[in-house]
Amino acid sequence: MEQTFADKKRKTVEQAEFTADGRYMRKVRSFVLRTGRLSDFQRDMMNHHWADLGLDYQATPFDFNQIFGNANPVVLEIGFGMGKSLVEMAEQNPDRNYIGIEVHTPGVGACIAYAVEKGVKNLRVICHDATEILRDSIADQSLGGLQLYFPDPWQKAKHHKRRIVQPAFIERVLQKLRSDGFIHMATDWENYAEHMLAVLRSFPELKNQSPSGDFIPRPDFRPLTKFEERGQKLGHGVWDLYFIKG
Numbered sequence: 001m002e003q004t005f006a007d008k009k010r011k012t013v014e015q016a017e018f019t020a021d022g023r024y025m026r027k028v029r030s031f032v033l034r035t036g037r038l039s040d041f042q043r044d045m046m047n048h049h050w051a052d053l054g055l056d057y058q059a060t061p062f063d064f065n066q067i068f069g070n071a072n073p074v075v076l077e078i079g080f081g082m083g084k085s086l087v088e089m090a091e092q093n094p095d096r097n098y099i100g101i102e103v104h105t106p107g108v109g110a111c112i113a114y115a116v117e118k119g120v121k122n123l124r125v126i127c128h129d130a131t132e133i134l135r136d137s138i139a140d141q142s143l144g145g146l147q148l149y150f151p152d153p154w155q156k157a158k159h160h161k162r163r164i165v166q167p168a169f170i171e172r173v174l175q176k177l178r179s180d181g182f183i184h185m186a187t188d189w190e191n192y193a194e195h196m197l198a199v200l201r202s203f204p205e206l207k208n209q210s211p212s213g214d215f216i217p218r219p220d221f222r223p224l225t226k227f228e229e230r231g232q233k234l235g236h237g238v239w240d241l242y243f244i245k246g
Protein backbone atom coordinates (compact mmCIF):
# COMPACT_ATOMS: atom_id res chain seq x y z
CA MET A 1 0.00 0.00 0.00
CA GLU A 2 1.25 3.48 -0.75
CA GLN A 3 2.68 5.31 2.27
CA THR A 4 0.67 8.47 2.91
CA PHE A 5 1.69 11.50 4.98
CA ALA A 6 -0.03 10.01 8.04
CA ASP A 7 1.76 6.64 7.66
CA LYS A 8 5.14 8.35 7.46
CA LYS A 9 4.49 10.64 10.41
CA ARG A 10 4.88 7.88 12.98
CA LYS A 11 8.47 7.32 11.84
CA THR A 12 9.50 10.92 12.45
CA VAL A 13 8.44 11.56 16.03
CA GLU A 14 11.96 12.43 17.12
CA GLN A 15 15.14 13.97 15.78
CA ALA A 16 18.06 11.55 15.44
CA GLU A 17 20.98 12.75 17.56
CA PHE A 18 24.58 11.59 17.31
CA THR A 19 27.59 11.46 19.60
CA ALA A 20 30.73 13.50 18.83
CA ASP A 21 32.21 10.45 17.05
CA GLY A 22 29.11 10.04 14.89
CA ARG A 23 27.32 7.18 16.66
CA TYR A 24 23.52 7.19 17.03
CA MET A 25 22.61 8.36 20.54
CA ARG A 26 20.14 6.23 22.46
CA LYS A 27 17.75 8.35 24.49
CA VAL A 28 15.68 7.69 27.60
CA ARG A 29 12.14 8.13 26.28
CA SER A 30 8.96 8.79 28.22
CA PHE A 31 6.95 6.86 25.61
CA VAL A 32 6.85 3.57 23.76
CA LEU A 33 5.71 3.80 20.18
CA ARG A 34 2.83 1.38 20.20
CA THR A 35 2.04 -0.24 16.89
CA GLY A 36 -1.71 0.40 17.35
CA ARG A 37 -3.30 0.52 13.94
CA LEU A 38 -4.14 3.83 12.38
CA SER A 39 -7.70 3.34 11.09
CA ASP A 40 -8.56 4.40 7.54
CA PHE A 41 -10.73 7.15 9.01
CA GLN A 42 -7.95 8.48 11.29
CA ARG A 43 -5.47 8.32 8.38
CA ASP A 44 -7.84 10.29 6.11
CA MET A 45 -8.40 12.88 8.82
CA MET A 46 -4.65 13.39 9.28
CA ASN A 47 -4.00 13.53 5.55
CA HIS A 48 -6.81 15.98 4.81
CA HIS A 49 -6.67 18.32 7.78
CA TRP A 50 -2.97 18.54 8.63
CA ALA A 51 -2.54 21.82 6.74
CA ASP A 52 -5.19 23.46 8.98
CA LEU A 53 -4.74 21.67 12.29
CA GLY A 54 -1.25 20.14 12.33
CA LEU A 55 2.11 21.64 13.17
CA ASP A 56 5.46 20.00 12.39
CA TYR A 57 8.57 19.97 14.52
CA GLN A 58 10.80 22.95 13.71
CA ALA A 59 14.24 23.88 14.97
CA THR A 60 13.19 27.51 15.59
CA PRO A 61 10.25 28.76 17.70
CA PHE A 62 6.71 28.88 16.35
CA ASP A 63 5.08 32.26 15.79
CA PHE A 64 1.85 31.79 17.78
CA ASN A 65 0.28 35.06 16.59
CA GLN A 66 0.71 33.99 13.00
CA ILE A 67 -0.50 30.43 13.63
CA PHE A 68 -3.68 31.42 15.50
CA GLY A 69 -4.24 34.90 14.09
CA ASN A 70 -4.57 36.37 17.59
CA ALA A 71 -2.54 37.01 20.74
CA ASN A 72 -4.58 34.85 23.14
CA PRO A 73 -2.63 32.82 25.72
CA VAL A 74 -1.31 29.49 24.45
CA VAL A 75 -1.77 26.36 26.56
CA LEU A 76 0.35 23.32 25.74
CA GLU A 77 -0.90 19.80 26.52
CA ILE A 78 1.57 16.93 26.43
CA GLY A 79 0.33 13.38 25.77
CA PHE A 80 -3.33 14.04 24.92
CA GLY A 81 -4.05 10.38 24.13
CA MET A 82 -7.14 10.28 21.89
CA GLY A 83 -7.62 14.04 22.41
CA LYS A 84 -11.27 14.10 23.45
CA SER A 85 -10.74 16.11 26.65
CA LEU A 86 -8.32 18.48 24.86
CA VAL A 87 -10.88 19.26 22.13
CA GLU A 88 -13.54 19.80 24.81
CA MET A 89 -11.27 22.25 26.66
CA ALA A 90 -10.53 24.13 23.43
CA GLU A 91 -14.26 24.34 22.74
CA GLN A 92 -15.02 25.56 26.28
CA ASN A 93 -12.23 28.19 26.27
CA PRO A 94 -12.39 30.14 22.98
CA ASP A 95 -10.26 32.92 24.56
CA ARG A 96 -7.29 30.54 24.78
CA ASN A 97 -5.27 28.75 22.12
CA TYR A 98 -4.31 25.10 22.62
CA ILE A 99 -1.43 23.06 21.24
CA GLY A 100 -1.56 19.33 21.89
CA ILE A 101 1.41 17.00 21.49
CA GLU A 102 1.12 13.22 21.12
CA VAL A 103 3.43 10.60 19.58
CA HIS A 104 0.71 7.97 19.10
CA THR A 105 -0.60 8.52 15.53
CA PRO A 106 -4.05 6.90 16.02
CA GLY A 107 -4.58 9.41 18.86
CA VAL A 108 -3.47 12.28 16.61
CA GLY A 109 -5.91 11.13 13.90
CA ALA A 110 -8.74 10.75 16.45
CA CYS A 111 -8.06 14.20 17.93
CA ILE A 112 -8.09 15.85 14.50
CA ALA A 113 -11.36 14.06 13.64
CA TYR A 114 -13.02 15.29 16.86
CA ALA A 115 -11.68 18.84 16.37
CA VAL A 116 -13.15 18.88 12.84
CA GLU A 117 -16.46 17.53 14.14
CA LYS A 118 -16.62 20.24 16.83
CA GLY A 119 -15.36 22.96 14.46
CA VAL A 120 -12.72 24.24 16.93
CA LYS A 121 -10.31 26.77 15.47
CA ASN A 122 -8.15 27.45 18.54
CA LEU A 123 -6.33 24.09 18.51
CA ARG A 124 -3.26 22.69 16.73
CA VAL A 125 -1.76 19.22 17.12
CA ILE A 126 1.82 18.00 16.88
CA CYS A 127 2.98 14.41 16.38
CA HIS A 128 6.48 14.48 17.87
CA ASP A 129 8.39 13.93 21.11
CA ALA A 130 7.22 16.75 23.39
CA THR A 131 10.63 17.19 25.03
CA GLU A 132 12.13 18.11 21.64
CA ILE A 133 9.25 20.44 20.79
CA LEU A 134 9.65 22.23 24.12
CA ARG A 135 13.39 22.52 23.66
CA ASP A 136 13.43 23.75 20.05
CA SER A 137 10.02 24.91 18.77
CA ILE A 138 8.61 26.92 21.70
CA ALA A 139 9.92 30.41 22.47
CA ASP A 140 11.05 31.24 26.01
CA GLN A 141 8.37 32.83 28.22
CA SER A 142 5.68 32.30 25.61
CA LEU A 143 3.29 29.78 27.20
CA GLY A 144 0.26 30.60 29.30
CA GLY A 145 0.11 27.08 30.69
CA LEU A 146 1.20 23.46 30.56
CA GLN A 147 -1.21 20.52 30.94
CA LEU A 148 -0.06 16.99 31.63
CA TYR A 149 -2.91 14.60 32.29
CA PHE A 150 -2.26 10.99 33.25
CA PRO A 151 1.28 10.71 31.88
CA ASP A 152 2.63 7.16 31.63
CA PRO A 153 3.41 6.27 35.28
CA TRP A 154 6.31 3.89 34.56
CA GLN A 155 5.45 1.91 37.67
CA LYS A 156 8.58 -0.20 38.17
CA ALA A 157 11.42 1.53 40.06
CA LYS A 158 13.90 0.61 37.34
CA HIS A 159 11.72 2.55 34.85
CA HIS A 160 11.23 5.68 36.97
CA LYS A 161 13.89 7.47 34.93
CA ARG A 162 11.45 7.32 31.99
CA ARG A 163 8.83 9.41 33.80
CA ILE A 164 8.47 12.69 31.94
CA VAL A 165 8.26 14.70 35.18
CA GLN A 166 11.88 15.19 36.22
CA PRO A 167 13.68 18.32 37.53
CA ALA A 168 15.24 18.99 34.09
CA PHE A 169 11.82 18.77 32.41
CA ILE A 170 10.26 21.25 34.87
CA GLU A 171 13.23 23.56 34.46
CA ARG A 172 12.58 23.56 30.71
CA VAL A 173 8.84 24.16 31.24
CA LEU A 174 9.62 27.11 33.52
CA GLN A 175 11.87 28.59 30.85
CA LYS A 176 8.94 28.45 28.39
CA LEU A 177 6.17 29.70 30.72
CA ARG A 178 5.24 33.35 31.03
CA SER A 179 5.14 34.66 34.57
CA ASP A 180 1.66 33.82 35.89
CA GLY A 181 1.67 30.77 33.60
CA PHE A 182 0.29 27.57 35.16
CA ILE A 183 1.33 23.95 35.38
CA HIS A 184 -1.58 21.55 35.79
CA MET A 185 -0.92 17.84 36.20
CA ALA A 186 -3.12 14.91 37.11
CA THR A 187 -2.37 11.26 37.76
CA ASP A 188 -4.16 8.22 39.16
CA TRP A 189 -0.91 6.72 40.46
CA GLU A 190 -0.20 7.82 44.03
CA ASN A 191 3.51 7.18 43.90
CA TYR A 192 3.83 9.33 40.74
CA ALA A 193 1.67 12.05 42.37
CA GLU A 194 4.11 12.19 45.32
CA HIS A 195 7.03 12.35 42.90
CA MET A 196 5.37 15.19 40.90
CA LEU A 197 4.73 17.11 44.12
CA ALA A 198 8.33 16.72 45.30
CA VAL A 199 9.74 17.86 41.95
CA LEU A 200 7.39 20.88 41.63
CA ARG A 201 8.00 21.92 45.25
CA SER A 202 11.74 22.02 44.63
CA PHE A 203 11.30 25.13 42.40
CA PRO A 204 10.80 28.19 44.65
CA GLU A 205 9.38 30.25 41.74
CA LEU A 206 6.43 27.85 41.50
CA LYS A 207 3.53 28.64 43.83
CA ASN A 208 1.32 25.72 44.81
CA GLN A 209 -2.37 26.64 44.50
CA SER A 210 -3.48 23.86 46.82
CA PRO A 211 -5.01 25.23 50.04
CA SER A 212 -3.56 22.22 51.87
CA GLY A 213 -0.13 22.68 50.30
CA ASP A 214 -0.24 19.46 48.30
CA PHE A 215 -3.03 18.49 45.86
CA ILE A 216 -6.14 20.37 44.68
CA PRO A 217 -9.61 18.80 44.52
CA ARG A 218 -10.41 17.53 41.03
CA PRO A 219 -11.39 20.72 39.13
CA ASP A 220 -14.64 20.78 37.12
CA PHE A 221 -12.88 22.54 34.22
CA ARG A 222 -10.81 19.41 33.48
CA PRO A 223 -12.95 17.06 31.36
CA LEU A 224 -12.75 13.36 32.15
CA THR A 225 -9.95 11.76 30.11
CA LYS A 226 -9.91 8.25 28.69
CA PHE A 227 -7.20 7.07 31.08
CA GLU A 228 -8.92 8.67 34.03
CA GLU A 229 -12.14 6.87 33.17
CA ARG A 230 -10.26 3.58 32.90
CA GLY A 231 -8.63 4.24 36.30
CA GLN A 232 -11.98 5.05 37.87
CA LYS A 233 -13.36 1.68 36.75
CA LEU A 234 -10.37 0.03 38.46
CA GLY A 235 -11.08 2.01 41.65
CA HIS A 236 -8.04 4.29 41.35
CA GLY A 237 -7.89 7.68 43.10
CA VAL A 238 -7.00 10.91 41.25
CA TRP A 239 -4.46 13.55 42.27
CA ASP A 240 -4.46 17.00 40.62
CA LEU A 241 -1.55 19.42 41.05
CA TYR A 242 -1.82 23.10 40.14
CA PHE A 243 1.10 25.52 40.37
CA ILE A 244 1.62 29.07 39.08
CA LYS A 245 4.92 30.58 38.07
CA GLY A 246 5.53 33.60 40.29
Ligand SMILES: C[S@@+](CC[C@H](N)C(=O)[O-])C[C@H]1O[C@@H](n2cnc3c(N)ncnc32)[C@H](O)[C@@H]1O
Pocket: 030, 031, 032, 078, 079, 080, 081, 082, 101, 102, 103, 104, 107, 128, 129, 130, 131, 149, 150, 151, 152, 153, 164, 225, 226, 227, 228
Ligand atom coordinates in the same frame (compact mmCIF):
# COMPACT_ATOMS: atom_id res chain seq x y z
C1 LIG B 1 -1.22 7.21 29.77
S1 LIG B 1 -1.50 8.11 28.30
C2 LIG B 1 -2.68 9.36 28.80
C3 LIG B 1 -3.42 9.95 27.65
C4 LIG B 1 -4.45 11.04 27.98
N1 LIG B 1 -3.83 12.22 28.58
C5 LIG B 1 -5.53 10.52 28.88
O1 LIG B 1 -5.56 10.89 30.08
O2 LIG B 1 -6.37 9.73 28.41
C6 LIG B 1 -0.01 9.04 28.10
C7 LIG B 1 0.22 9.53 26.68
O3 LIG B 1 1.38 10.35 26.63
C8 LIG B 1 2.03 10.14 25.40
N2 LIG B 1 3.43 10.57 25.55
C9 LIG B 1 4.33 10.09 26.45
N3 LIG B 1 5.50 10.71 26.33
C10 LIG B 1 5.35 11.63 25.33
C11 LIG B 1 6.23 12.57 24.74
N4 LIG B 1 7.50 12.70 25.16
N5 LIG B 1 5.76 13.33 23.73
C12 LIG B 1 4.47 13.20 23.30
N6 LIG B 1 3.59 12.33 23.83
C13 LIG B 1 4.02 11.54 24.83
C14 LIG B 1 1.85 8.66 25.13
O4 LIG B 1 1.95 8.35 23.75
C15 LIG B 1 0.45 8.40 25.69
O5 LIG B 1 -0.54 8.48 24.68
